[in-house]
Structure formats: structure tokens, C-alpha cells
Amino acid sequence: MSAARGGPEGAWGQFSKGVFRLNPIFVIILGLCPALAVSVSVANAIGMGAAATFVLLGSTLVVSSLMGTLRRFFSPPLYRQVQRIRIPIYIVVIASFVTIVDLVMHAWAPALHARLGIFVPLIVVNCIILGRAEAFASRHGVGASLLDALGMGLGFTLALCLLSAVRELLGAGRLFGAPVFGPAFRPALVMTLAPGALITLGLLMGLFRYRRLRRGDDGLL
Amino acid sequence: MDFFELLMIFVGVVLVHNFIFSRFLGLCPYVGVSERIPSAMGMGMAVIFVMTMSSVITWAVYEWVLVPCGITYLYIIAFILVIASFVQLVEMFLQKSVPALYRALGIYLPLITTNCAVLGVATLNRQEFFGTPGSLLKCVVQGFGGGVGFMLAMVIMAGIRERLDLADVPEALKGIPIALITAGLISMAFLGFSGLSF
Amino acid sequence: MNIILYSAAVLGAMGLLLGLGLLLFARIFAVGIDPRVERILEALPGLNCGVCGFAGCAAMAEALASGKAKARQCAPGGPAVVEKVAAILGTAEAAAEPRVAVVRCQGGTGESRKRAVYGGVPDCVSAELLEEGVKACRYGCLWMGSCARACPFDAIRMGGDGLPRIIETRCTACGRCVEVCPRGIITLVPRSQKVYLGCMSRDKGKKVKELCAKGCIACGLCALPKVTPSRKVVMENNLPTFPADWEDFGTAVEKCPSGCFVVRAGAPGRG
Amino acid sequence: MRETLRLGALLAAVCAASGLALGFVQRATQPRIEQAAARELAESLAVVLPGAAGFSGARERPLPGGGSVTFYDGYGADGRIAGYALPAERQGYQSPIRVLVGIATDGTVTGVRVLSQAETPGLGARIEETEAGESLWARIGLLFGGRGGGDAPSPRPWFLEQYAGLRADEIVLRGPAESGKGIHAVTGATITSRALTDAVRDAVGEFMRAGVPEEGRGG
Numbered sequence: 001m002s003a004a005r006g007g008p009e010g011a012w013g014q015f016s017k018g019v020f021r022l023n024p025i026f027v028i029i030l031g032l033c034p035a036l037a038v039s040v041s042v043a044n045a046i047g048m049g050a051a052a053t054f055v056l057l058g059s060t061l062v063v064s065s066l067m068g069t070l071r072r073f074f075s076p077p078l079y080r081q082v083q084r085i086r087i088p089i090y091i092v093v094i095a096s097f098v099t100i101v102d103l104v105m106h107a108w109a110p111a112l113h114a115r116l117g118i119f120v121p122l123i124v125v126n127c128i129i130l131g132r133a134e135a136f137a138s139r140h141g142v143g144a145s146l147l148d149a150l151g152m153g154l155g156f157t158l159a160l161c162l163l164s165a166v167r168e169l170l171g172a173g174r175l176f177g178a179p180v181f182g183p184a185f186r187p188a189l190v191m192t193l194a195p196g197a198l199i200t201l202g203l204l205m206g207l208f209r210y211r212r213l214r215r216g217d218d219g220l221l
Numbered sequence: 222m223d224f225f226e227l228l229m230i231f232v233g234v235v236l237v238h239n240f241i242f243s244r245f246l247g248l249c250p251y252v253g254v255s256e257r258i259p260s261a262m263g264m265g266m267a268v269i270f271v272m273t274m275s276s277v278i279t280w281a282v283y284e285w286v287l288v289p290c291g292i293t294y295l296y297i298i299a300f301i302l303v304i305a306s307f308v309q310l311v312e313m314f315l316q317k318s319v320p321a322l323y324r325a326l327g328i329y330l331p332l333i334t335t336n337c338a339v340l341g342v343a344t345l346n347r348q349e350f351f352g353t354p355g356s357l358l359k360c361v362v363q364g365f366g367g368g369v370g371f372m373l374a375m376v377i378m379a380g381i382r383e384r385l386d387l388a389d390v391p392e393a394l395k396g397i398p399i400a401l402i403t404a405g406l407i408s409m410a411f412l413g414f415s416g417l418s419f
Numbered sequence: 420m421n422i423i424l425y426s427a428a429v430l431g432a433m434g435l436l437l438g439l440g441l442l443l444f445a446r447i448f449a450v451g452i453d454p455r456v457e458r459i460l461e462a463l464p465g466l467n468c469g470v471c472g473f474a475g476c477a478a479m480a481e482a483l484a485s486g487k488a489k490a491r492q493c494a495p496g497g498p499a500v501v502e503k504v505a506a507i508l509g510t511a512e513a514a515a516e517p518r519v520a521v522v523r524c525q526g527g528t529g530e531s532r533k534r535a536v537y538g539g540v541p542d543c544v545s546a547e548l549l550e551e552g553v554k555a556c557r558y559g560c561l562w563m564g565s566c567a568r569a570c571p572f573d574a575i576r577m578g579g580d581g582l583p584r585i586i587e588t589r590c591t592a593c594g595r596c597v598e599v600c601p602r603g604i605i606t607l608v609p610r611s612q613k614v615y616l617g618c619m620s621r622d623k624g625k626k627v628k629e630l631c632a633k634g635c636i637a638c639g640l641c642a643l644p645k646v647t648p649s650r651k652v653v654m655e656n657n658l659p660t661f662p663a664d665w666e667d668f669g670t671a672v673e674k675c676p677s678g679c680f681v682v683r684a685g686a687p688g689r690g
Numbered sequence: 691m692r693e694t695l696r697l698g699a700l701l702a703a704v705c706a707a708s709g710l711a712l713g714f715v716q717r718a719t720q721p722r723i724e725q726a727a728a729r730e731l732a733e734s735l736a737v738v739l740p741g742a743a744g745f746s747g748a749r750e751r752p753l754p755g756g757g758s759v760t761f762y763d764g765y766g767a768d769g770r771i772a773g774y775a776l777p778a779e780r781q782g783y784q785s786p787i788r789v790l791v792g793i794a795t796d797g798t799v800t801g802v803r804v805l806s807q808a809e810t811p812g813l814g815a816r817i818e819e820t821e822a823g824e825s826l827w828a829r830i831g832l833l834f835g836g837r838g839g840g841d842a843p844s845p846r847p848w849f850l851e852q853y854a855g856l857r858a859d860e861i862v863l864r865g866p867a868e869s870g871k872g873i874h875a876v877t878g879a880t881i882t883s884r885a886l887t888d889a890v891r892d893a894v895g896e897f898m899r900a901g902v903p904e905e906g907r908g909g
Binding site for chain 4: 422423424425426427428429430431432433434435437438439442443446
Binding site: 249250252253254256263264291303306314318330335388 | 422425426429430433434437440441444445447448449450466467468469470471472473474475476477544547548601
């Protein structure tokens with residue numbers, strides 16, 4: 001990502017950091033639960049990624065504007081008092097957006113809603129969203145927060161797709177539900193089961209860190 | 222509500238569908254805190270307590286508040302609000318009145334509010350048990366079993382990870398990646414329980 | 420229509436009830452915590468995700484304040500948190516006092532009983548993994564010399580009795596030997612520290628007697644005020660612990676039945 | 691004390707506002723959810739009772755073994771009863787499997803459709819699997835305007851087809867390779883196959899033991 005266009009703080013930097021430098025799953029290592037559970041097929045992964053991104057965008061919009069207006073209209077000591085209950089407020093806002101996604105998906109995409117099952121409500125406790133709301137949205141303007149949220153959401157979805165592509169190809173010999181290798185291919189069923197998910201994610205994470213270590217950036221964790 | 226069915230639920234949730242190894246719930250703290258056995262035990266006990274209690278509370282909120290008012294679609298917000306406040310109240314209470322227990326167990330409580338396992342078990346209870354006869358007892362068993370399964374996974378993992386630091390793991394895989402791969406192998410072993418039915 | 424009113428009413432009531440409950444509880448059960456920890460806690464993202472290995476942000480804040488953790492372990496916080504925490508703690512990795520490595524075990528091949536004949540890979544880490552190696556004592560040095568091989572400055576030589584010797588003039592306290600030793604026997608102490616304990620065994624006295632002639636039998640004699648008037652020695656799981664600036668160690672060293680205390684030859688101003 | 695009240699009020703306000711917003715969202719989506727459910731039901735009824743033209747609303751009926759069952763009447767083109775459809779449910783490997791079973795008046799199964807299941811993809815989920823369907827490359831070919839290669843035969847769920855034409859006592863689970871009459875399990879998913887088979891057999895058996903329900907001329 002060339003830093004020329006606006007540098008890491010510029011618009012492009014804000015957006016692109018979510019995808020590579022600070023990819024939520026491979027680098028910050030948050031939101032593993034849905035990532036492993038849903039990445040059985042690329043279709044599910046895109047569904048979950050879209051849902052999480054929508055919630056991320058919605059909640060960062062509300063959090064950054066709410067905190068922005070509170071900071072402007074409340075006197076500093078009052079604002080510090082509000083800081084004490086900032087986490088419950090974020091939780092309520094995020095939970096509302098998750099309920100909206102739950103209802104909308106239930107109405108317009110019942111098949112996907114049935115397949116994602118309990119992981120739609122679990123977006124609420126997905127640490128990426130609460131993390132970005134707390135670490136970024138509450139401290140920056142609406143514009144920057146939305147870009148950051150979009151970047152993070154896209155990073156999350158891409159990571160999910162990468163993970164689910166590997167698992168669906170090896171585990172069921174299919175991609176988007178359509179067989180790829182023809183009848184002779186014997187799929188490794190373990191990939192669609194739990195162990196496959198954990199091992200694939202571990203290896204992919206190792207790959208990402210190997211790439212970063214070779215580029216001299218010290219592996220964070 | 223015969224004992225046999227409860228036992229089936231308990232064994233099912235501890236071994237066959239372990240919350241970590243096959244349902245992928247509660248992985249964030251699992252990856253972080255399972256480095257040493259004492260901290261894994263402490264975390265495990267705290268999770269058992271919170272999951273059992275939150276199964277009861279979420280059942281109560283759902284059946285006594287949401288259903289009569291006909292707004293069961295708000296279950297996500299209601300559950301997370303109730304669980305978060307319950308955990309915070311318990312943490313404050315422990316920190317003040319039972320410091321010894323707080324150091325052993327209480328410090329893990331904040332970790333549990335944002336833990337997928339607790340909200341996960343509440344949502345699973347709602348999906349599978351709410352509305353059926355004797356649902357409260359089933360929810361409690363599922364919550365307790367989930368916690369026991371979580372602790373079992375934590376302690377096994379901590380035992381292995383203590384030895385893992387001594388093994389020479391390739392530089393890129395050190396830390397969390399190797400922990401995930403190890404967890405994958407353990408979960409393969411747990412697959413052995415899937416045929417378990419009596 | 421009433422679903423909307425009900426939703427707003429029930430959620431509003433829950434918010435009020437739980438909010439007030441929490442805030443009142445916070446007042447009743449207020450527990451004073453060190454202001455520095457509080458400021459660090461505010462700098463951390465407050466996510467309680469546990470990825471740093473600590474049990475939530477409060478535990479991480481305390482660890483940071485007491486220097487047991489590095490800010491970069493907080494992955495979600497990223498560089499922003501690292502700067503803020505460093506600013507609060509004011510530690511830009513302050514140049515610590517020069518240090519040196521010491522071997523906290525005197526159980527050589529002569530003093531310590533063997534438990535098995537070890538024919539495996541001559542390396543401490545492998546020995547440790549293979550049912551804790553050749554030595555009966557589970558805490559003592561395994562004589563395989565991994566530290567000597569790991570030392571980039573050739574400051575460690577394996578002695579005839581199997582124990583590593585630290586050549587203090589060459590030691591730069593890089594910590595390689597500390598990392599490689601599977602039992603953490605080698606540690607870095609400030610060069611001004613005159614004495615250190617040559618034993619790591621947390622076993623009870625009776626068991627240590629059977630295993631090693633030089634082992635600490637946790638008699639607690641060195642901790643007695645009569646022997647150490649400054650009371651700087653405290654017994655903790657069968658081993659004496661003491662700060663680096665312990666001065667009145669003369670009588671303790673003499674009186675110790677197994678002669679566990681080692682007085683460093685190179686320590687300046689030896690008493 | 692004032693501060694506590696103020697913060698409590700702020701939290702309550704945020705919660706009430708979100709409750710209000712969600713109420714409106716719920717009112718907007720509720721009809722669509724019911725509509726989708728109704729459409730799903732109608733579709734399932736048509737699949738399990740192919741011969742029937744019209745269906746009655748849900749009807750309730752006590753069972754000899756206790757409890758009751760809701761079921762639907764299926765009417766032929768001539769208005770006479772052509773068969774019944776009844777839901778059945780059984781815990782599968784990792785999720786409850788809900789099915790709809792169509793029965794002719796003489797008790798033979800006319801069709802089975804899975805309403806919902808979340809079994810392991812690639813294993814348990816294959817109870818709903820249709821023939822392979824066209825491969826990815828064929829689909830990409832279609833994408834870029836390739837000839838459609840004739841529309842592939844509408845893919846049929848091979849496992850569920852086995853139930854058609856069997857009476858309750860004939861529904862017995864066989865190994866995937868075993869010969870003879872009965873239901874051949876999906877390889878590697880015996881638990882799911884057995885759950886489904888038991889659910890269908892018990893539902894049909896119990897329903898038929900209660901005799902043919904009296905003629906209830908529904909909608």
C-alpha cells in the first residue's frame with residue numbers, strides 16, 4: 001500500500017490498514033469464533049462478512065456521531081462522567097444493529113439466516129466491532145471512523161473468504177456449492193469439520209506472520 | 222423431566238459438542254488465557270459460574286419479561302444487557318467482600334462478558350429448549366455443562382502450551398498459530414466422542 | 420402499534436434499572452486502585468478480550484504498572500496504546516543498571532543423585548521434555564550445556580562437575596542463556612548484587628536431603644531476625660528470597676547447613 | 691447521587707431510543723417474515739403431496755399415545771381428500787431436524803421434505819443433497835454466454851426420494867451399501883440418517899394408528 005496517497009493517516013491509509021496491516025483476524029486476532037464456525041462455505045462467509053460489516057458501519061456511525069455531539073455539548077467534567085458508562089452504551093448500540101440485521105436477514109434471506117444460525121446474534125460479542133467502536137470511533141470524526149469501519153469489515157470478510165475457500169475446496173471439492181474437481185476427487189471431510197478449521201486458521205496465521213517477519217516488521221504476537 | 226435426558230444433554234455439551242472444539246464459542250479468551258494451568262483453572266471456574274447463572278437469568282428474562290410483552294425479537298439486546306450487568310455486579314461484589322476469591326476467580330469476570338460462549342449458550346438455550354417442558358432445568362444443565370467443557374478444554378490446552386514453549390516451533394508459528402493448530406489436533410481427538418450415545 | 424411502545428418501554432426500563440444498579444453498586448463497593456493503574460486502564464481499549472494473556476484490561480493494566488508486561492502485547496490497541504502507556508509509565512526502557520548472568524544451582528555430578536542413565540540428545544531442552552532428564556531433582560541443572568552453546572559471547576564454560584561457569588567479564592547480560600535454560604536456572608542480577616542463592620529446589624527439606632548435598636533444605640535459618648537483623652530474607656515455597664541490595668548476609672552464608680548462598684567473587688566492595 | 695441519576699437516565703434514554711427504532715424495524719419486517727414462512731409452507735406442502743391441488747389450514751388432532759399433532763389436509767382436483775401432511779422433528783447429530791411428511795389416505799408416504807436442519811455440511815447436510823448439478827466450470831461458461839447445455843434435469847434429493855411409496859413398517863434404515871428394501875443411509879452420516887428415518891416412521895405410524903381423521907372441510 002503506497003503511503004504516497006495521504007499516508008497511513010490519509011483516507012486510503014485509514015481504509016487499507018484494515019485489510020492488510022491490521023487485518024482483524026490474522027493480525028489483531030479478534031472475532032475468531034464466527035470466523036471458524038461460518039467459514040464452511042464461501043457463500044456463508046460472504047453472508048457473515050456482509051452482516052458484520054453492516055453492523056460495524058452502523059455502530060461506528062452512531063458511536064462517532066453520538067460521542068462527537070456529547071463531547072461538543074457536554075462540559076468536560078460531565079463528559080468524563082459519561083466516559084464511565086461508554087461501554088454499556090456501545091453494547092446497546094451494537095446490539096440494536098445486530099437485531100436489525102437479524103430481522104432483515106430473517107425476512108429477505110431466510111436460507112442464509114438458517115445456515116448462520118446462532119452466529120448472527122453472536123456478532124454482538126464479536127470483539128472487532130466493540131474494539132473499533134472503543135479504540136477508534138469514539139475518538140475520531142464520523143468520516144474517518146466510517147472509512148476505518150469499512151476497511152475493517154472488508155478485512156474481516158476477505159479473511160473469512162480466504163479461510164472458507166480453502167476449507168470448501170479441500171473439504172467438499174466445491175466452490176460456491178458447485179463441484180470443482182469432478183467426480184474422481186475424494187474430499188478431505190475433516191476440513192469441513194472443526195479440526196480442519198482450527199488447523200487451517202493456524203497455518204494461515206503463521207503464513208501472514210512469516211510474510212511480515214521477512215519484511216522486518218516484528219511479529220506482534 | 223427424567224434424569225437420563227439431562228445426563229444426555231450434559232455429556233453432549235461437555236464431550237460431543239464441546240463449546241471450544243466443535244462449536245467454536247469462547248475462542249478469544251481461550252487463545253489468550255490458556256498459557257498456564259492455574260490461570261486456566263481460574264478462568265474455567267469463573268466461566269462455569271457465569272454460564273450457569275446466566276442460563277438461569279436469561280431464561281427468566283425471556284419467559285417472564287419478553288414473552289408476556291410479546292417482544293421476543295429483542296432477545297439479543299436483553300440477553301447481552303442482562304449478562305453484562307450480572308457479570309459486572311458479581312465482579313464488584315467479589316472485589317469488595319471476598320478479595321481472595323476475587324484474585325483467584327474474579328479477575329477473569331470482565332473477560333467473560335465479551336466471551337462468545339456465554340451469549341452463545343443463552344442463544345442455544347433459546348433455540349433448543351425455550352418453550353419445551355422443563356426448559357429451565359435443561360438450560361441450567363446446558364449452561365453448567367458448557368462451562369465444564371470450556372474448563373476441560375482450557376486445562377488440556379494449558380497443560381500442552383506449558384510444554385510448547387520448550388519445543389522449538391518455527392519462528393512464524395510461535396504463540397497463537399501453534400496454539401490453534403494444537404487445538405485443532407485436540408478437537409480431532411474430541412471427534413472420537415461423536416459416536417457417543419447410550 | 421403496542422409492540423413498538425412495549426419495546427421502547429421494556430428496554431428503557433432495563434437500561435434505567437441496570438444502569439442505576441451498576442452505578443449504585445459501584446459506589447457501595449468502591450475499591451481504591453492505584454491512580455497510575457487507573458490512567459493506564461483508560462488508555463487501554465477496555466475490550467477485555469484476553470488476547471494479551473492477562474485476564475482482561477484491569478489485570479493487564481496492573482501488569483503494565485508493575486512492569487510484568489509490555490504494551491505491545493495489547494494487539495487490539497496497536498501502536499496508539501503503546502505510546503499512551505509509555506507516556507503514562509514514563510519508561511522509555513530506561514537504561515537499567517548493568518547486569519550479569521548467574522547459575523542458581525550447585526548440584527554438580529558429584530553432589531546430586533542421578534535418577535536414570537540418559538542416552539538421548541545431549542541438550543537440556545530435549546532432556547527436560549524426555550521425562551525431566553537424568554537428575555533426581557526436578558529443579559536442578561541438567562548438565563547438558565545448552566546455555567554454553569547458546570551464549571554468543573562464549574561467556575559460559577561447562578565445568579568438570581557438569582555445571583556451567585559464567586565468565587563475568589565476558590557476560591553482556593544479553594539473556595540468551597536465560598531463554599534457553601528449560602528450568603530457568605540462569606537469571607540476570609544487577610552487577611552490584613553480592614550474593615545469590617545457588618539452589619532452585621522448591622521441594623521440602625526431607626526430600627532435598629536425599630537428592631542433593633548442596634540443596635536448600637528450607638530450614639529457614641537465614642530468615643531468622645537473629646541471623647539477618649535487616650529481615651530482608653523471606654521464605655517462599657521452601658526457598659529464601661531477598662532483594663538485590665541485601666548487605667548483612669555474612670552470618671547467613673556461614674550458618675547455612677548446605678552452603679547454598681554463593682558470594683560473587685567479582686562483586687565490588689566485598690564485606 | 692445526582693451524577694448516578696443523570697447517567698442512569700442517559701443509559702435509559704439510549705435504550706429506549708433503540709427500543710423504539712427496533713420496534714419500527716420489526717413492524718416493517720414482520721409481514722415479510724410471515725409471508726416467507728407461508729410461502730415456504732405452501733412450497734413444502736406441494737412437494738410432499740404432489741397429487742394434491744388445494745390444502746387446508748393447520749388442524750389439531752389428539753394422538754392415542756398422548757399429546758397432539760398439527761397436520762394439513764390435501765385435496766385432490768375433485769375436492770376429495772388426497773392425503774395428509776404432518777411435521778415431524780428429531781434431534782440429529784448437532785441440530786434439530788424438522789421435516790414435513792406427506793401421506794396418502796392408505797398410509798403410504800408420498801413425499802418428505804426437510805424444513806430446517808444445521809447438520810455438518812458435507813456429512814449430515816447431505817440428506818438434502820441433490821444430484822451433483824452442473825459443475826463450477828459449466829456455470830462459469832454460462833456466465834460468459836456459453837450455450838446453456840440444455841437445462842440440467844431439475845436436481846432431485848436422492849436420499850428423501852427413498853421414502854416415497856413406503857408404509858410406516860417398511861421404513862427401516864439400511865447401511866449405505868446394504869441391499870434390500872428400506873432407506874439407505876447417507877455414507878458417514880448414520881446418526882443424521884437414523885434421526886430422520888425414526889422421525890418419519892414414528893410420525894406416520896402414530897398418525898395412522900389414530901385412524902383416518904374425520905372429514906374436516908377446511909378453507
